Amino acid sequence: MKKHIIDLRITFADRLHPRYVLIKGTPADGSRLPEMLPGQFAQLKVEGSPETYLRRPISIHDVTSDTVTSTNKGEEVSFLIALAGKGTRQLATLKVGDTLNCIIPLGRGFSMPTTDAPRILLCGGGVGIAPLLLMGRRMKEAGFEPTFLLGGRSAGDILRLSEYEALGKVYVTTEDGSMGEQGFVTQHSLWDNAAFDRIAVCGPMPMMKAVARLAKEKAIDCEVSLENLMACGIGACLCCVEDTKEKGHVCVCKEGPVFNINELKWQI
Amino acid sequence: MADLRTNIAGLQMQNPVMTASGTFGYGIEYADLVDIEKIGGIIVKGTTLQPRQGNAYPRMAETPHGMLNCVGLQNKGVDYFCKNIYPQIKDIDTNMIVNVSGNTPEDYAECAARVNELEKIPAIELNISCPNVKHGGMAFGTTCEGAASVVSAVRKVYDKTLIVKLSPNVTSVSDIALAVQDAGADAVSLINTLMGMAIDAERRKRVLSIGTGGMSGPAVKPVALRMVYEVAHAVKVPVIGLGGISCATDAIEFLLAGASAVQIGTHNFVDPAITVKVAQGINEYLDRHGFASVADIVGTVE
Secondary structure: OOOEEEEEEEEEEEEEEOOEEEEEEEEOOOOOOOOOOOOOEEEEOOOOOOOOOOOEEEEOOEEEOOOOOOOOOOOEEEEEEEOOOHHHHHHOOOOOOOEEEEEEEEOEOOOOOOOOOOOEEEEEEHHHHHHHHHHHHHHHHOOOOOEEEEEEOOHHHOOOHHHHHOOOEEEEEEOOOOOOEEOOHHHOHHHHHOOOOEEEEEOOHHHHHHHHHHHHHOOOEEEEEOOOOOOOOOOOOOOOEEEEOOOEEEEHHHHOEEEEHHHEOOOO | OOEOOEEEOOEEEOOOEEEOOOOOOOOHHHOOOOOHHHOOEEEEEEEOOOOEOOOOOOOEEEEOOEEEEOOOOOEOOHHHHHHHHHHHHOOOOOEEEEEEOOOOHHHHHHHHHHHHOOOOOOEEEEEOOOOOOOOOOHHHHOOHHHHHHHHHHHHHHOOOEEEEEOOOOOOOHHHHHHHHHHOOOOEEEEOOOEEEOOEEOOOOEEOOOOOOEEEEOHHHHHHHHHHHHHHHHHOOOOEEEOOOOOOHHHHHHHHHHOOOEEEEOOHHHHOOOHHHHHHHHHHHHHHHHOOOEHHHOOOOOO
8 A cells, every 4th residue: 555644734633631632634735645554554644742753553444435526525434542661651742733754554454354254343452452443443334343452451441432332332441440340351241152254453562462462262263453663664675574473573563553463472 | 068977896877976875765655756867876774684673663763853753674685675666766867776784694695685686776885884773784794704794794695896885883884884885785784873872851761762873864964074074085996975965065076085986875864856956056056156067076185
């Protein structure tokens, strides 16, 4: 897929929670957004941040478009960003009308369901729920019913719940029990009768490995979205490598970020 | 419109701006984002005789105004390059230059000899300065004898433009530069990355998989400028300056210090179109100051 460098004009910016911000933008020059696939990401430029230097890789949370007209009116790409460090905290200061430069879309996303394998569980932990919204939207548009399993430390970490509920059935776990079932996503009761063709997972590494282990036990196909530290985001610097069974070290930014767990050398 | 054409020991370039090895892939990765044929020269990823898996993850750490990396020369080997990558890049209408590395002088020479056969590769850059490999690399670039041994071995089998990339991790970079000049280098490029370290205080661990890495980015520019100035005043061969260039003014500073051309590395990650912007900015500077060509300002700093 062709990569683009785009200046987005920020159309929406809201601190949903002390640790998360939701940003939406539309091409500043009035052009259309490029085609983007669920699970792909963007490299966001961080302006005015003296202590950071590199772009920040952020997954594409959602894409909305006005399908009625052929203009870009109403076309927005959304990023749900966890405030993890100085760069993301700087991104959280963006206001409506500001410009955000991004390289988009990047990487390989989640596999879409097929009529032979239609049932996909979209399992997210913390800010890892972000790319699953676009995945759910694309599934629904293609006539498939997504099921979400969203986990967080507490109710405040389960962001934008109504958006997910509008697309499919949503199950929730929180570590403190303030929403949904108490515990980790792997402890949810839905696993007792899990009948899925694939699980698509995005979240912290221990959580993804736990879900991958469960998927393996239950012989369910499983894809995970990795977030290895990266610099370029387009397969040039070779910093973000993951070790794979067939190809050795591959760039997460280019060959991933989504991998089938069978490709990886994970000890699970 | 000033004359941006630059000649580095027979290597003809439309402008003096090149990409630094390891920061621009094989050029094709960036083709969607910048008109790569407008870049003076593209130095592709470090290539070795045998395939290398490189170091384990994590390989990078961001630092104030820069980054550390310890990639460790991951590449699929020179035979793979010749067979699979060269056909994809040979018709790109700019100078495609191969960065060559190795464990022994014989490795370097064998790798260079294979690249010598490739018609559309007009030059190589010898990497005797990689800080991220156990054998070879910087081990050669930190002594005059080691550096000369590699350059002499390669010079015997390589008859096109031979650039040697120098390490800043030495006491006297000029001495190394003179040694490689005497051994037959056509040009030198500097600086490669500065050895550094990142520590995660909370986890009480070194961040990078091998503990240390090479530092690059705007933070290293003053060190690079000083070294380019020193070397340009010591050697007769052309000098290619790099280290932390992130705008046209940075590049012009290197030209004034004595570099005949520049390379841009880490900043490609931040702005994939930076090379073309810097070439335009150099042109504007020359026009504004009434200089006819790049050569008119090289080494003219007072």
